Amino acid sequence: MSEILAQLMLDGHKIAFEPGQTILQAALAAGVYIPHLCAHPEFEPHGSCKLCTVVVNGRNGSACTIKAMPGQDVLSDTPELNLRRRTLLQMLFAEGNHFCPGCEKSGNCQLQALAYDLEMFDPHFAQFFPAREADGTHPEAFLDFNRCIMCELCVRASRDVDGKNVFALAGRGRDTHIIVNSPSGKLGDSTFSIHDKAGQVCPVGAILPKEVGFVRPIGERLYDHDTIAEVALREDATWREGEK
Amino acid sequence: MNAPFPPRAKKRLKIATATLGGCFGCHMSLLDMDERFLERAKLVDFDRSPLTDIKHCGPCDIGLIEGAVCNAENVHVLREFRAHCRTLVAVGACAINGGLPAQRNPLDLGGLMRKVYCDRVDETAQIPDDPELPLMLDKVYPIHEIVRIDYLIPGCPPSADALWKFLTDLIEGRTPRLDYAHFRFD
Numbered sequence: 001m002s003e004i005l006a007q008l009m010l011d012g013h014k015i016a017f018e019p020g021q022t023i024l025q026a027a028l029a030a031g032v033y034i035p036h037l038c039a040h041p042e043f044e045p046h047g048s049c050k051l052c053t054v055v056v057n058g059r060n061g062s063a064c065t066i067k068a069m070p071g072q073d074v075l076s077d078t079p080e081l082n083l084r085r086r087t088l089l090q091m092l093f094a095e096g097n098h099f100c101p102g103c104e105k106s107g108n109c110q111l112q113a114l115a116y117d118l119e120m121f122d123p124h125f126a127q128f129f130p131a132r133e134a135d136g137t138h139p140e141a142f143l144d145f146n147r148c149i150m151c152e153l154c155v156r157a158s159r160d161v162d163g164k165n166v167f168a169l170a171g172r173g174r175d176t177h178i179i180v181n182s183p184s185g186k187l188g189d190s191t192f193s194i195h196d197k198a199g200q201v202c203p204v205g206a207i208l209p210k211e212v213g214f215v216r217p218i219g220e221r222l223y224d225h226d227t228i229a230e231v232a233l234r235e236d237a238t239w240r241e242g243e244k
Numbered sequence: 245m246n247a248p249f250p251p252r253a254k255k256r257l258k259i260a261t262a263t264l265g266g267c268f269g270c271h272m273s274l275l276d277m278d279e280r281f282l283e284r285a286k287l288v289d290f291d292r293s294p295l296t297d298i299k300h301c302g303p304c305d306i307g308l309i310e311g312a313v314c315n316a317e318n319v320h321v322l323r324e325f326r327a328h329c330r331t332l333v334a335v336g337a338c339a340i341n342g343g344l345p346a347q348r349n350p351l352d353l354g355g356l357m358r359k360v361y362c363d364r365v366d367e368t369a370q371i372p373d374d375p376e377l378p379l380m381l382d383k384v385y386p387i388h389e390i391v392r393i394d395y396l397i398p399g400c401p402p403s404a405d406a407l408w409k410f411l412t413d414l415i416e417g418r419t420p421r422l423d424y425a426h427f428r429f430d
Contacts, residue, residue, distance in 0.1 A: 099347065100429035101337055101400035107430065116427050121396040122340045126389050129342070131350035218430050227424060 008072040017068040024052055024063040027076070028236040033229035034076050035085050035114055037203060038151035039064035041239045043160065046152055051085050051114070086118045094125040095174065097132065097146035098204075104213045105205030107221025111149060113228035128174075135180070137188025140210055141199055143180070148206040150176055158198035166192045178206075257305040257415060260291040262325060264318040265345040265384060266311025268294070269401040270336040274308075276404035284408075287415060304329045306414060310401075312338040312345045313385040317378035326391040331414065335407070337400040337429065339387045346384040353380060395420055399428045 007016050010027055017026035022045060027034050038049040045064040052063040055075040063076065075081065092098075092111060100106045114120075135143035150169060155178075158166040166187075170179045182190035193199065194209050202208075218224070222231060263271060271294055275281060292301040301307070307329030313319055326332055337343040348356060357371045357380070387393060397410050397420075406426035413420035 093341070097350075099337075099341075099343065102344065102347070103430075112429055115429070116424065119421075119427065121398060122334070122388060122393075123386070124388075127342060127346070127349075127386060129346065129349035129383060225425070 004070045006068075007070060008068055008074060010074045011077050021068050022064055023054060023056070023066050023068050023072070023074055026068040027063065027074075028233060029240065031233060032076075033232055034063050035082075035117065035228075036064055036232075037110060037114065037149070038153065040153055040156075040201065041236060042197075043153065043156045046156070049088070049149075049151060051088055053081065053084065055081065082118055085114075086120050087124070089115050089118060089120050090122075090124040092149050093120070093123040095128045095130070096149065097129065099146075103147065103205045104208055105147070107218055107224050109205055109223070110203035110228060113223035113231070116223065117228050130174075132177070135187050137186040138190075138192060138194075138210075139188070140194035141187065141192065142208045142210055143187050144206055144208065145177060146206075147204045148178055149204055150178070151203060153201045153203060154178070154198045154207060157201045158192075158196065161197040164191050164196065164198070166190050166196075166198060254287065257288045258291050258303070259288045259293070259306045259308065260301045260304045260325065260329060261293040261295070261308040262301075262310070262321055263294065264309065264311035264321060264339070264387070265314035266336065266338045267344075268310070270308075270310035270339075270399075270407075271295075273399075273401040273404050273407055277408050278404070280404075280408055284411065284415075301325055301328045305331065306411075307332045308335050309333065309339050309387055310335045312342045313381065313387055313390050314345050315378040315380050319381075319390060322387055322390055331394045332391070333410075333414075334387050334393045334396040336402060337398065340396050340398060342384050342386050343400065346386075349383045353382060397422075399426075400430055402426075403428070 006019055007014050008026070010032055015026060015030035015032065021029070024034055024036060024039055034052050034054065036049070036052040038046045039052060047062040047065040050062060053060055054063045056066060056072050093115070098111065100112055103109070106112060132145040134145065152169060155167045155169060158164050166181050168179055168181065169176055171177050179185065180187050180190050199207060199209065261271065277284070290296045291304050292298045301324050307325040309322065309325060309332065313322060334340050338345055342349065361371045362369045397406060399406055403426060406422055409422060409426060410420045
């Protein structure tokens with residue numbers, strides 16, 4: 001009996017994978033970028049942002065949660081899927097207060113970098129302009145809920161890596177928001193430290209380290225010259241090297 | 245047999261520009277094109293614009309709008325532009341998503357006006373109510389929530405190079421696109 005090769009088709013190209021990898025992991029390892037936001041190599045996949053949605057043998061699914069299997073025919077970089085990804089980004093931009101020119105994270109922000117990559121010219125939808133609070137009580141970090149996209153990376157990092165359970169999601173639907181595990185509900189009264197994994201992992205400007213603001217000026221930042229695809233492939237290669 | 249279409253003679257285009265609730269930064273970027281602006285000016289005429297001081301917009305090919313919609317006068321200007329411009333372009337962050345002026349949106353407008361005009365040591369402190377002053381809107385709106393927009397140029401402000409590329413594409417009849425380096429939100 002001949003052995004079944006661990007290969008799948010991605011956008012018409014044959015790529016090899018290691019058994020156990022998800023489609024997203026296999027694609028990144030093969031040097032093909034699939035847009036994603038809530039997925040992070042160090043955490044269990046979450047499958048909530050839906051940006052990595054691909055078509056696998058005719059069915060839609062999240063590339064970050066579907067295991068790579070032989071015989072899969074995966075479509076990712078198609079006009080239809082990129083249009084839907086752009087719409088998802090537009091919804092994220094419209095439902096928060098994402099004012100890039102006034103944000104310290106600008107240029108290092110994954111949400112913004114994805115919008116650049118997918119050529120999102122405008123939020124398209126009517127802006128919600130929600131009244132959200134900011135929390136400056138912590139000496140090392142500033143918490144600005146205006147920019148939160150509920151990806152739960154800080155929740156996962158604090159729970160799974162730091163073992164602190166500082167963050168959690170509360171509420172439902174458009175009232176969903178991040179809450180802080182402390183008697184006052186303020187970050188300053190929690191056990192959070194900026195050196196925690198949770199302090200490093202925010203893809204947007206919701207958890208900002210204090211006192212570094214514009215040390216690296218706008219125009220010289222991560223995504224100012226490199227696209228998110230280039231950065232993600234580079235970071236994934238570094239991470240896989242570290243795993244070995 | 246398949247002879248290409250003969251090129252059409254270049255027609256002079258008419259451009260109008262306006263700032264609503266904005267800082268004129270996008271217009272400064274327009275001037276930042278330097279000598280290229282003069283080269284462009286050979287191909288276009290300016291209608292209503294801060295550069296010409298014409299007060300009302302006539303029929304135009306391209307309208308450029310900077311700034312967000314903050315008050316009743318902004319709505320009038322924007323509708324006048326939409327009625328007269330064949331192609332209307334939102335320029336800069338404020339026009340596209342409300343930008344800096346929209347930072348007042350989560351706050352109560354009355355409380356804000358009282359804070360600015362009444363909470364001060366001044367006997368005549370009151371909210372200005374001259375009938376010539378346009379009324380504030382409840383919220384600040386991106387311009388696409390008031391009228392239909394054809395194109396958008398992101399940036400705060402868009403760089404002179406981005407404006408140049410975009411307007412050149414538009415004037416020469418191509419679908420405008422920006423390369424990665426000039427597609428900026430900040």
